[in-house]
Amino acid sequence: MAKAVRPAPQCPLQAVRALTRAARERTRAFPNGAYRMADRFNTIAGWTLFSGIVALGLSSIAGHYFEAGKFEKPEHPGYTIAGVTEEGEGGGAAAAPFESFLAKADVAKGEASFKKCMSCHTIEQGGANGQGPNLYAILGDGIAQGRGGFAFSDSLKGVGGKWDWTSLNHWLENPSAMASGTKMSFAGLTDPQERANVMVYLNAKGSNLPLPAVPATPAAGAAAPAVALVGDAAKGQKSFAKCASCHTIAPGGPNGQGPNLAGIFGDKKGEGRGGFAFSDGLKAMGGTWDDASLDAWLTSPSTYVQGTKMSFAGLTDAQERANVIAYLKTAK
């Protein structure tokens, strides 16, 4: 689904100037400084707005540069711009892949957001159809099929296929964009993280599909090469010396300051590991360790998990991280 990148206002500087001008006029009207705070606020707001516009402008340029006439999402986005995440699939290389929102999605938050759906949908197994169909085990099920004979619109029936992470994401973003004559009169959830939260909540209700892998993305803000790094497990084993003061990796090895790491790739975050006492932050992450999440974790554990117990500054070299991850994969 190709979506245009939000256009930047005609002249960003004008917007900034207008805000600072308004502030200055107010200071003149109240020379005793009563409006000093508002003044400062406006200046800050102006510059914040300005940098936002610059970021959007950049993402727009990047979008054109990387898209050059084709609208598939590149498998490995060239780079990401921190804070610009909402441009949607195909909106440009600057958008974070939706998989990354799923990787950090929160079932409890999804349940809270599902209140927006409950006027029309039940979710428990055997729940009644209402204005919309019961949604138990919807992920993996056929689109507009079954559901106790619910009378779907022809429009949604015509879509075909199954509800998977991609189709459900598009549906929840904008139902009528996917099925123009849909009966679901719901504007959609514009926040990708909220959609991801709702989706993992739906998934937890009877579907339990594995989360999709996150395409490898460089650390936010870093201009990393567009080429995916191939890890060298042998070199990774050497780098693992940096981890060995806290971690064993042989199967059945003891926990130390950190948990044993045998078979960690693909395993759940912050769970099991012979009852290791994980931090609440890591326990709350959910999902499994894959390339992207391990890369983010090893770049800076305390950025990836607030309040983590792993006191390790991180590996700044992307190639070294790729090597260590390749090594972790071999440690079954």
Ligand code: HEC
């Ligand atoms: C105003 C009522 C209403 C709201 C609110 C609503 N839906 Fe729906 N939903 C419907 C209707 C009606 C359909 C059937 C659409 C059709 O047949 O075109 C539907 C269909 C669906 C389907 C497809 C079911 C299938 O078997 O193919 C999913 C998934 C879904 N809704 C999820 C949600 C989620 C998640 C939310 C909240 C974020 C939500 N809906 C909010 C009314 C609603």
Ligand code: HEC
């Ligand atoms: C100073 C000790 C220390 C060092 C050095 C260290 N770790 Fe850790 N590691 C920990 C602790 C403690 C935890 C548990 C973190 C938590 O609960 O927040 C952990 C957790 C992990 C986890 C998550 C395990 C799980 O079950 O979810 C991985 C993966 C990991 N470390 C990999 C590494 C790698 C790879 C290195 C070296 C590049 C490394 N660690 C270096 C202490 C360390």
